[in-house]
Amino acid sequence: DTGVSQDPRHKITKRGQNVTFRCDPISEHNRLYWYRQTLGQGPEFLTYFQNEAQLEKSRLLSDRFSAERPKGSFSTLEIQRTEQGDSAMYLCASSLALRDTQYFGPGTRLTVL
Amino acid sequence: AQTVTQSQPEMSVQEAETVTLSCTYDTSESDYYLFWYKQPPSRQMILVIRQEAYKQQNATENRFSVNFQKAAKSFSLKISDSQLGDAAMYFCAYRSEFTGGGNKLTFGTGTQLKVEL
Numbered sequence: 231d232t233g234v235s236q237d238p239r240h241k242i243t244k245r246g247q248n249v250t251f252r253c254d255p256i257s258e259h260n261r262l263y264w265y266r267q268t269l270g271q272g273p274e275f276l277t278y279f280q281n282e283a284q285l286e287k288s289r290l291l292s293d294r295f296s297a298e299r300p301k302g303s304f305s306t307l308e309i310q311r312t313e314q315g316d317s318a319m320y321l322c323a324s325s326l327a328l329r330d331t332q333y334f335g336p337g338t339r340l341t342v343l
Numbered sequence: 344a345q346t347v348t349q350s351q352p353e354m355s356v357q358e359a360e361t362v363t364l365s366c367t368y369d370t371s372e373s374d375y376y377l378f379w380y381k382q383p384p385s386r387q388m389i390l391v392i393r394q395e396a397y398k399q400q401n402a403t404e405n406r407f408s409v410n411f412q413k414a415a416k417s418f419s420l421k422i423s424d425s426q427l428g429d430a431a432m433y434f435c436a437y438r439s440e441f442t443g444g445g446n447k448l449t450f451g452t453g454t455q456l457k458v459e460l
Contacts, residue, residue, distance in 0.1 A: 234387075263447065272347075272434050272450030273388075286447065321388070328446050329376075334388040 232256075234335035236322050242341045243312055250308045251338045255324030262305050263332060264297055266290065267319040276320075279305060312342045345370045345437050349451035356425045357459050363410075364420045364454045366435030374440035377411065377418045378448070383431040391433070394418065396440075422456075430458045 235254045243249050255262050260281050265273035276295070278286045281302035291297075294312075299305040309316055319339050323332040346369045356362035368377070379391040394402045394411050401409050406426075410419045422429055435451040 261446065265448075270452070272436075272452050273448070275447040275449070278447060323448075325446070329440070331378075331390055331393065332446075332448060333390075334380075336387040 234322055234324050234333055236320075236335040236338050238338055239336060240339050240341075242343065244343050245312060245314060247312055248308065248310045249312060249340065250306055251320055251340075252304060252306050253322030253324075253335060254304045255322070256326075256333055259324035259326050259333075260302065261325045261328065261330075261332075262299055263323040263325075264305070264307055265321040265323065267321055267337070268317075273321055276307075309340075312340075314342045316340060317342045345372070345375075345439065345449050347435050347437050347449055347451040349435055349454050351454045352452070353455045353457065355457045355459060356422070356429075358425055358427060360425055361421060361423045362425055362456065364422075364433055364435075364456065366418045366420070366451055368416050368418065368435070368437050370416070370437065370439075372439055372441060376438045376440065377409075378436040378438065379407070379409070379420045380434045380436060380450075381429075381431045382434065382453075388434070392420065425458050427458050427460075430456055432456075 237252045262279045264276040267273040279299040294310045297307045319337045321337045322335045325332045348367045375396045377394045380388045382388045392404045406423045432453045436448040
């Protein structure tokens with residue numbers, strides 16, 4: 231296993247722009263999670279996929295956020311019309327089964343100017 | 344909703360000494376998992392240790408052990424023979440066993456551990 235990978239690792243954008251992040255889970259892991267971590271805080275759950283189905287979304291995931299996992303492998307997280315409050319580390323994690331350990335990627339650090 | 348509290352923003356330990364990080368949680372559920380994750384600077388989060396709530400025996404992984412007190416809803420992490428590589432942010436996390444809970448993790452705010460020579 232090569233581990234969970236995320237791209238890009240850093241993204242700087244201007245307020246109002248759209249950004250898209252990608253997460254590649256560990257192969258054969260059918261569960262994929264997105265979390266957001268702001269400075270000085272622990273990660274907060276955003277959304278969760280089982281294969282290609284998005285099964286749960288947090289209230290933190292406003293209408294400007296959308297996540298997809300079209301073929302049940304990699305996932306994308308898009309933020310439209312970014313705001314300064316969106317600045318954070320966006321973490322992706324995957325697990326093989328429902329009760330298995332979640333393995334985290336290195337994260338994408340977003341800075342909105 | 345479940346909450347996880349880490350009341351120690353920072354802790355320091357001398358190399359080769361022992362340190363204990365505290366974590367308390369609040370839940371009305373009886374079946375759940377608890378975790379300690381380590382997040383080194385600019386590196387990804389890795390699992391240190393996990394504890395199933397139905398197990399009375401405390402989990403141990405090499406130099407890392409937990410003190411799980413279910414009635415008190417307390418889950419502390421003990422690091423023995425501390426090493427420089429242990430310096431990191433440590434997060435306590437809760438996961439429900441209720442299948443409708445989606446398996447998401449609820450994290451505390453973290454404890455920054457410094458290891459001094």
